[in-house]
Amino acid sequence: MKLTQKQAPHGCTSADRHKLSRRSFLKGGALMLGASTLTIGAPQLIGCSTEPNENGPAPLNEVGASAVEATATESALPDGYQVVNADVLIIGGGNLGVNIALSALSEGREVTMLDKGVWRHSGVSGMSWDYFAGRYFTPAISYLGIENGKALTNALSFTKERDRYVYQVNHGQTLPDRDEKGQYLPFINENRTQGQFCRRHMDNLRTANGFGVDEQFMVTSLLIQDGKCLGAMGIHLPTGAFRVYRANATAIATGGCCWFYGWMTVGSYSINNPDNTADAEMAAFRQGLAIANSEFACYDLMSINPPGLACAFGGGIGADAQEYQFVFDNAGERLFSDDDENVSDRNYFNQFLAKAIAIDGRGTESNGVFLNVGDHGLRYGNARNVDLLERFGVGVRTDQIQIAPEMFEHGGSPIVDENMMTEVEGLFCGRNFPGGADVAGNYYYGLYTGHKIAEYAASQESKADGPSVNWEDVNVERARLEAIRTHRADDGVRPLQVRQMIQEAGFTGMGVYRTTELMEKSLAELRRIREDELPRMTVADSSLVFNTEWKHAIENYNLLDLAEMSVQASLNREETRGSYMRAEFPEKDNVNWNCVQVCRLQDDQMVFEKVSFEPLDASVLEQ
Structure with a gap:
């Protein structure tokens, strides 16, 4: 590197x-x-x-x-x-x-x-x-x-x-919600609105x-x-x-x-x-x-039980910086204060959350926290899932729901x-x-x-x-794709198994709380997967029609490249910026890292560079 x-x-x-x-x-x-x-x-x-x-x-x-x-x-x-x-x-x-x-x-x-x-x-x-x-x-x-x-x-x-x-x-x-007068129904403040995408x-x-x-x-x-x-x-x-x-x-x-x-x-x-x-x-x-x-990456909090509906926007319930008042620690205390003027900022929210769980010991055994909504209203994306969750015995309005950070953007x-x-x-x-x-x-x-x-x-x-x-x-390129589909190994491993190895390693190094030790462990495992597991990855179905294993196998190369790139870039950036906290470097460093970090492939190696851009012309916001 x-x-x-x-x-x-x-x-x-x-x-x-x-x-x-x-x-x-x-x-x-x-x-x-x-x-x-x-x-x-x-x-x-x-x-x-x-x-x-x-x-x-x-x-x-x-x-x-x-x-x-x-x-x-x-x-x-x-x-x-x-x-x-x-x-x-x-x-x-x-x-x-x-x-x-x-x-x-x-x-x-x-x-x-x-x-x-x-x-x-x-x-x-x-x-x-x-x-x-x-x-x-x-x-x-x-x-x-x-x-x-x-x-x-x-x-x-x-x-x-x-x-x-x-x-x-x-x-x-979109299909925005409106009140009885036909006005947009605000969500949290007048700059946001409730509603839902339609097609x-x-x-x-x-x-x-x-x-x-x-x-x-x-x-x-x-x-x-x-x-x-x-x-x-x-x-x-x-x-x-x-x-x-x-x-x-x-x-x-x-x-x-x-x-x-x-x-x-x-x-x-x-x-x-x-x-x-x-x-x-x-x-x-x-x-x-x-x-x-x-x-x-971007993170918020989503329910982790029952497992079949875990971290699913279409089946779970959660919170982000806009619902901070419903987030509680393992002692039943509110995690965020109404007096904290920065709490509605998602980056601050996630950095505070990382510190509370990893350093202050206020998280659960699953490195999560609790959601306690009681009789308060829920945003549409959560409210629509209440009946579904209650069928699985989850008392959304009566119980504390365990929620944990999930990655929703990258x-x-x-x-x-x-x-x-x-x-x-x-x-x-x-x-x-x-x-x-x-x-x-x-x-x-x-x-x-x-x-x-x-x-x-x-x-x-x-x-x-x-x-x-x-x-x-x-x-x-076609030969590459055909090779993935037809390759066989005596001690073959299925694409889904390889994917879960990649996901476990990525989870170790790309959370809201990142330490040098965790990222180095993640990188070592990702490189082991590339060396030991990819050559053994075997697609059991050799057909062309709706071959989901073939699709997953092709995707695994992309996931592995991106995961390794992401963890190495995180290790390089010795500061805290965005939605995660870097344990050894908890402050923003504008002297050395007020820049974009890029990665390119040169001679089959990942090479990283710092690139600086002109800033936003703030006058455009006044137009």
Whole structure:
């Protein structure tokens, strides 16, 4: 591991960007299975239906992408691929991706979206989050003052409708609660509102001209040639078909990956979506792009019993800084005081919580605390689960409920310039969050990213058959995926077993209270898993159709890379900042660490750098 310091470029052009060539996965740190010796057969092509589906997305050949082409019709293409030509390609079908799509469509671009989950039921929107993070921009959990301030300034300046309620309601993106007079029902204060996501914004997109979505599609690699992104490729999960998307411009809009953090009977210590496994981010990392802010995450408190509903936003009950008055310690005393003016700040809340549990001994044996709501009202996301929990014998209104920190958001995305473009020309990323995304950020970053990607796509020369792709690189990625599916070991270990090892190690090193000892222990275990367990990982099912073990095995490489990167970055950052406490360095250090830390892959090693950005132009908040 090497750590260096550099200043971020500002206003860089495509000529200034890193000229990143396609990295051979079979030689790199991502896979060591000797796959170069395999002979890969071509799977049967699966065509796309041309019949409309009243309950699902419009078929690909009716939208802003050409129909999936049978490769036999184009001699330049190798056998066994489905190829789609797109104008603007968006990876991720949640709240951020939707805002990018709406913005790009409004500027006349055609948009193709790749959704790893089932359309309308994936991402934060599919989870039916229960309230807005805030009405107007304020320095909040997603803002630590070290991110690309110029990108944030540009995004806020571009947002024409500063009242997010008006914008999001007009686009059908939420269903806010109202009182008997029809006014928004505040949550905690007038800058927040109760309510819930609904899926009308996805319905609006589905009927928009120039929009199409490929659901249950897992991106495994980005098509990068001579420092320029030409699209992405991956697997259609229901059929196992390999698809290549050639695009004029591509955006990463996936959610933060938290699924490497712990395991409790049926899921991770996270309310985040299990499909968020950093697929696109780690694909970028394997090709040399810098990944920023992997040490930062966001936490709140969720119930840990009964285990089958633990840490689940759709089945649990919990609290964060907005419900501090309901949080009690192991002696039955309130953990937070009403006189503490900082308590509603989530970063402060989590740092205080870490100290109370780990140092002051006020936590439970499970390193949690208690929730005691009594007869007080509950926010929608918790209130809807009361009946469910009571069926399992949990007396939400009569008992103290044990709750523990869970990770609901995470950093770890490609670094961007002031135009939301990554180091590779034509590849954008809608995330500029040290602590992880929030609804507000998805709004203004999404709209601005959509504007910049539309602007870039308009500058590109469109070709009827799409950008010219190096099919040798595509074949290398396909060989990697086939090797994962077909590899067998005499003492094989199943993908789920490997995943739980990664999650246990990640849980050790990435909690709200981080010590050097715990992080070094976590790193040692993650590196042991890479050395000893990945070569033995065996997918029992060799089929292509709905092969969930194959999917999990591919994801494990991403989870392992991100977990190791995150723990090492945390170990490097010798200060306390954001939502966790560093035991040996309990104070913020703006002299040495008022910067973003990035990680890139060089010679199969993780190399870390410090990057400093211009700060936010505060005058934009007064507009």
